[in-house]
Amino acid sequence: MGYQGTELDRRIAREHFAPLHVVQRPRPVRLEELGRKATPESAAETHVQVNGLWVPKQNLRDATIVSLGAQSHPRGLAYELDALTRARLCHLQHPHWVMSGWTAAAQWGLEYFVDDPGFRDLQVTPPVLTLIHCLKSLWSGEHSWNIPVGTGLTDAGVRAVQLVDAMSRIFGIDPQELPEACAHHLDRRRMEVLTSWCDQGGESPMETLM
Template sequence: MRYRGTRVDEIIAAGSGRVHIRDGASLDARITTLPAPLHEVRLRSAAYLNVAPEEPVVMTELLQHYHRVSRHHVVPRNVLRPPGLAVYTARHHPRRLRYDADACTRVVAHLIERPRAVAAQFSAAALLGITDFADSADTALLGPFNRRITDDVTVPSVRREAADLPTWTLRLGERTLRTTPPMLTLAHCLRAVLDSEHAWSTPAGLPPHPATIRGVQLIDRFRREFGLTADHIAEALHGLIAQRTLTRLLALSDAGADSPPETVMRLVAREAAPHLEWCPQVPVYTDGSVGAPGTRDPGRTLLTVLDLAATACRRFLYYDGDHHLDRSQRDRDSAILAQLTVWNWTGLRVTAGMLADVRHLNALVRALTYPRVLSA
């Protein structure tokens, strides 16, 4: 099937969204860890210990300070993911693999070791700037390989590269890294999710199948970060994802979700109150006026942006991430909530814990939108 995503890839390369990436772009070395060759670190450790590099004590000492990300590369332990997060995400991995190093670091190591390979799936997404869900995913490569799904965190999952595979080249210092372009990357990620090759935590209790929720979260992230419409996705993924499946996912998708939890919050709201039109990113100004979703009026002072709102009845939902625990942020949140209340807005501030209990959150949203439920 001929790849039809080139036009949309070019739109992304022109800078249509919040993430700017193009074929030939340089990755920011300040935020991308370049793995160190194991043999070089081993020689330094041997010299420090004043023993031969082959001595077992060398690797024992080395691994106290470094973590192996591939057969021939390591990174300092201080750049690893938080241990608790690595353990948590491993619970949802199809083979319970625990990845302590982030996806970008791992795929860079594997591409250095395999210059003919191409980053794919969530490894490619990480290189392109879509890091959500990638750090707990297998490193995935395309190239002159027989298909193999890994059961070892230092070994990538590989598939044979198609003869007409479109690729982008990215640069990290003096190194060049090949990756699939954005829309082909999205297609590969969706296939991995729908085929249960990768998974992450989703709340129980929502009608869509967990794989469907993950697919919608993926599409939402690509749309939000690259500034894409549903039509862009439908055009680019034509023939790569079954049409009925793609239509179903796009019907649930929205480009306004700022994070994967906001996608879940929107799905809960639509399930709890389907009679309302829920819109994301609704601006409210200090004069009480409400702007069109996803817009900003430079001539007015912004009070807040409602993560999700049914403007016709003045109902809203916020998703409060970790930064809302900060004292100054809590003070600001309270002031905004007070002003919205004066203007007859009614809403909820939703947390990660509330999203985990979909049934209760559904009841709260129903009570919010059907006032009579409150007195029942």
């Protein structure tokens, strides 16, 4: 059997609206989009140049958050720009690429996964496949973040519950629908145990832990 998330993807796509933070996030631009008289010097007052494009300075992440993120990242990567901005930069440079994994999750609305209304040509993997990619990334140790101790679950288990909670809220679905939708790509029993820990009412990763 092949991918089994198509029906759930279609339902999500029919009912999904881009979160406000996705719609309102300032976009990277080319120099000429800043005005006919714009120069690199004038642009540098409000933007930073990244790979030939100009990103609003307000999109830069706080240095402390960047440092903390690098400490918890398995490869020590420090991201000065949020995932949404990085995805948009990538799209502007490679418009035919399809975003997947955590990049696609950011586009759908994950803050802490919809084609972007400001970038309607930006292609991303469908909702369930995006979640599958992210869970595989967590379970393989390719991606992580800091979590408190003493939850009774493994670190990867806590992160997986937080992720499924967040994406279920964004997509407006019941986590119990996921074991079937993910069955051909992820172990069904493992997904059943995972979703049994999920709390649909959790509004944030910290609420999930509570």
